[in-house]
Amino acid sequence: MKFKRKYLSIPYVLFMVLFVVVPILFIVYYAFTNKGGQFSFTNFVKFFSDSTNVNVLLISFVYAILNTIICLLIGYPIAMILANKKYNKSYVVVLLFIMPMWINFIIRTSATRDVLNWIGLSTGANSGITTMIGLVYNYLPFVILPLYSTMLKMDKSQIEASHDLGANSFQTFFKVIIPMTMPGIVSAATMVFMPTLSSYVISDILSEYNVVLFGSYIDLYFNQSDWNFGSFMALIMLMLIGISVFLTRKFSKDETGGRTSLW
Amino acid sequence: MKKLFSILLFVFAVLVVCSMKLNVKADENFSGRTLTIYNVEDYISNGEDGYVDIIADFEELYGCKVNYYTYDTNETMYNQFNLQKEGTYDLVCSSEYMLQKMIKEELVVPLENVAANIPNYDKYAAKVLREKFKSMEVKYKGSTVNLDQFVVGYMWGTVGIIYDPYCSDTIQEDVKSWDVFWNPTYKDLISIKNSLRDAFIPGLFHYYSQDAKFQALMSAYQEDPSDENCKAYNAYLQDLFDFKLDGSKESEAENMEKIAHVKDELTSMKKNIFGFEVDSGKNDIITGKIKLNLAYSGDAVFSIDTARDEADKYLEFYIPEDGSNNWYDGWVIPKGAKNVDLAYKFLDYLSDPANAADNMDYIGYTPYIVGDELFTLTGKWYGACDYDVNAEYLVEEEAYIIYNDELFSIIKDKPADLAIYPDNTEYFESCEYDSEAEYTCGDMVSNAGKFYNYIADEDGNGDLNDEEKFELIEGYDLSFLFEGSLTEGRRAIIYAYDGSQNELETQYPNEQILARCAIMNDFGIYNDDVVIMWSQVKASTNMTPVYIFLSVTVVLLAIGLTAYVVRKKIVTNYKKKLVKY
Structure with missing residues (x-):
């Protein structure tokens, strides 16, 4: 038997089928069956007949939007500083920001809980704020990295040209730097927005289970062995993720129609 | 081809003979056999820190191997159990409501001939507790059965509040009612278990305790805890817990109304509490992050011990007077289990009072089994009790024992197999009151059949009648539980050390405390509605x-x-x- 190059793809195809396609099929199957295994729309009706379910989704949206905005606001200047050779000669500063990512996030979050309570910010009384802090802390590296890499590749001569043509630093920033780093911003935003929608360990630990995001809501139903309803909500989340991927693709296309997003 | 066939035939024959031989051997002992157990995490003595390793000892005794799997919540267990193919597990441990559900769904098989197969359980399981199992009825294959026909009891306990007795001036009064969870004095200082069934308890009783009939029964019970009043109160609480499952329209309306009331109560409670917890509550109450925590009795014992030993902090546990829950964990044999005989042996091994005592020593929960060993251990922990000639007494345990109405302390290690009595002055020293002797706080003395704790701060002797110095101890009677299981003539009464009374009540609630604890049976078809209610409570926010x-x-x-x-x-x-x- 002759070895063909396409055999090399077998492990990858197997991996995709086992860990991506089959689970999604399972989710779809459970979402549209009832506990007895018959085809039904009960989960659909159940989801939209109780405002609590939609409310949880809306709350998750608020946390996800806020998290994305705050992360971008904090991460953008940091990425600029890091990309500037003057401040970041030995890459130590990059390391400082990336290092927390090497530690498991559950351990980090438990530690954050103790730190927050120690400085007097009670995780029980201010659960909204502490959850936000935890989310920003955990997702900041995901913003800095793509921004940092696009800024390194940024064409410096365009910035100089803009100065030469009389633009002040303010105008240069908004008219030249931001458009040039747009692909980084879009991928940073997707990296934060979508995982925040479904994140639940951070909100559980840092809000003492007071803030319920969509991820923990799904988990609640799975834990009570209601797999069908849990799967239906997981399907909704999958659809939302699909929509946001579609939208980001649409927006990250530049004038020539090519894809410039990192992800 | 023929040769190959004959070889195959030979191999087959050898295999058949071998397997037959193995079978014969297996009937004699259990070597080569594997028992698969599914239990809650950290729910058996496992040999850590010098405690007994129950599983290893069992393996050695019967020459078998034990596959021991664990889970975190009953719901996880149920999910996992249903994912495995039939016959994966030989023994499963779970809580009473989940066991009811499993019996109803015909996932488990009844116990056969308990007296012959699990003689220790038949002999040493507390009679009152087995009566409770007999009162828990459930439908199985079209007929009504009770839990005692299926379940071998393991541990039991109550649900109450563990609290810091110094966190406010009125706390001792406040914890007598679930209202404390709605009390703004303790805003953001309370945590609740992140479990629907546990949170259900305060929600239910906080609402229904406003009822006039409830109040009447409760105050009758509080003023005069006679048998009759206790029974009436308990029956009323039990009725509140139970969902009416007869399927009629009125029952359904009543059940849904109950769920709606609990939802409203819990939603308003959520605004006052610190939060929900899975496992952090035990630690948070010791560090002082929270001051009150909804806790199981066994966890409370652990927290009280740890707080005293490691943080020098005093915690107390109380079961509110307006009703609580009384839970039971037990073992069942799943349908299709392959090693039923070995499972019976394991259950019998666990039900041996000596092993049950080792288990209690490590886990801190109260076993279903009663007997001399367990009573002696409880005595060593919390107070003075009658002498047990078959027990080991060590000087370092600083235990007090009662013999012929007189108190003794141990001055030389007494091994288990040495049949001596406390009149032997080489090993024991009398603690009868002596007006000349010097006492320090924590000492216990006896005088004419009565027992006293020395409670004064400074050392000294003093008068026995001086209430500032000597406190008369009332015996804590557990005979309703230990009846018939102790050596002839040994009384089931413990005289608690100063400061141990509360922990003793936590470990072994007496009849009067149990009267206000009802069993929370499986919610049946209303489980889905309760889950939705719980998700609404959890997600409720402005x-x-x-x-x-x-x-x-x-x-x-x-x-x-x-x-x-x-x-x-x-x-x-x-x-x-x-x-x-």
């Missing part, structure tokens, strides 16, 4: 800022998008014009 924020975002996005499109149009038009010229 939605106004969320709506405002989202509408502002949507408006901003719309404006931004229109601006973007308009600008783009203008730019393209301008470019077109440029091209034209």
Whole structure:
């Protein structure tokens, strides 16, 4: 038997089928069956007949939007500083920001809980704020990295040209730097927005289970062995993720129609 | 070809003979056999820190192997159990309501001939507790059965509040009612288990305790805890817990009303508490992050011990007077289990009072089994009790024992197999009151059949009648539980050390405390509604800022998008014009 190059793809195809396609099929199957295994729309009706379910989704949206905005606001200047050779000669500063990512996030979050309570910010009384802090802390590296890499590749001569043509630093920033780093911003935003929608360990630990995001809501139903309803909500989340991927693709296309997003 | 066939035949024959031989051997002992057990995490003595390793000892005794799997919650267990193919597990441990559900769904098989197969359980399981199992009825294959026919009891306990007795002036009064969870004095100082069934308890009783009939029964029970009053109160609480499952319209309306009331109560409670916890509550109450915590009795014992030993902090446990829950964990044999005989042996091994005592020593929960060993251990922990000639007494345990109405302490290690009595002055020293002797706080003395704790701060002797110095101890009677299981003549009464009374009540609640604890049976078909109720409670929050924020975002996005499109149009038009010229 002759070895063909396409055999090399077998492990990858197997991996995709086992860990991506089959689970999604399972989710779809459970979402549209009832506990007895018959085809039904009960989960659909159940989801939209109780405002609590939609409310949880809306709350998750608020946390996800806020998290994305705050992360971008904090991460953008940091990425600029890091990309500037003057401040970041030995890459130590990059390391400082990336290092927390090497530690498991559950351990980090438990530690954050103790730190927050120690400085007097009670995780029980201010659960909204502490959850936000935890989310920003955990997702900041995901913003800095793509921004940092696009800024390194940024064409410096365009910035100089803009100065030469009389633009002040303010105008240069908004008219030249931001458009040039747009692909980084879009991928940073997707990296934060979508995982925040479904994140639940951070909100559980840092809000003492007071803030319920969509991820923990799904988990609640799975834990009570209601797999069908849990799967239906997981399907909704999958659809939302699909929509946001579609939208980001649409927006990250530049004038020539090519894809410039990192992800 | 023929040769190959004959070889195959030979191999087959050898295999058959071998397996037959193995079978014969297996009947004699259990070597080569494997028992698969599914239990809650940290729910058996496992040999850590010098405690007994129950599983290893069992393996050695019967020459078998034990596959020991664990889970965190009953619901996880149920999910996992149903995913495995039939016959994976030989023994499963779970809580009473989950066991009811499993019996109903015919996932488990009844016990056969308990007296012959599990003689220790038949002999040493507390009679009152087995009566409770007999009172828990459930449908199985069309007929009504009770839990005692299926379940071998393991541990039991109550649900109550563990609290810091110094956190406010009125706390001792406040914890007598579930109202404390709604009390603004303790805002953000309370945590509740993140479990629907546990949170259900305060919600239910906080609402229904306003009822006039409830109040009447409760005050009758509080003023005169006679048998009759206790029974009436307990029956009423039990009725509140139970969902009416007869399927009639009125029952359904009643059940849904109950769920709605609990939902309202829990939603308002959520605003007052610190939060929900899975496992952090035990630690948080010791560090002082929270002051009150809804806890199981066994966990409370652990927290009280740890707080005293490691943080020098005193905690107490109380079961509110307006009703609580009394739970039971037990073992069942799943349908299709392959090693039923070995499973019986394991259950018998666990039910041996000596092993049950080792288990209690490590886990801290109260076993279903009663007997001399367990009573002696409880005595060593919490107070003085009658002497047990078959027990080991060590000097370092600093235990007091009662013999012929006189108190003794141990001055030389007494091994288990040495049959001596406390009149032997080489090993024991009398603690009868002596007006000349010097006492320090924590000492215990006896005088004419009565027992006293020395409670004064400074050392000294003093008068036995001086209430500032000597406190008369009332015996804590556990005979309702230990009846018939102790050596002839040994009384089931413990005289608690100063400061141990509360922990003793936590470990072994007496009849009067148990009267206000009812069993929370499986919710049956209402489980789905309760889950929805719980998810609504968990997700309940002030939605106004969320709506405002989202509408502002949507408006901003719309404006931004229109601006973007308009600008783009203008730019393209301008470019077109440029091209034209």
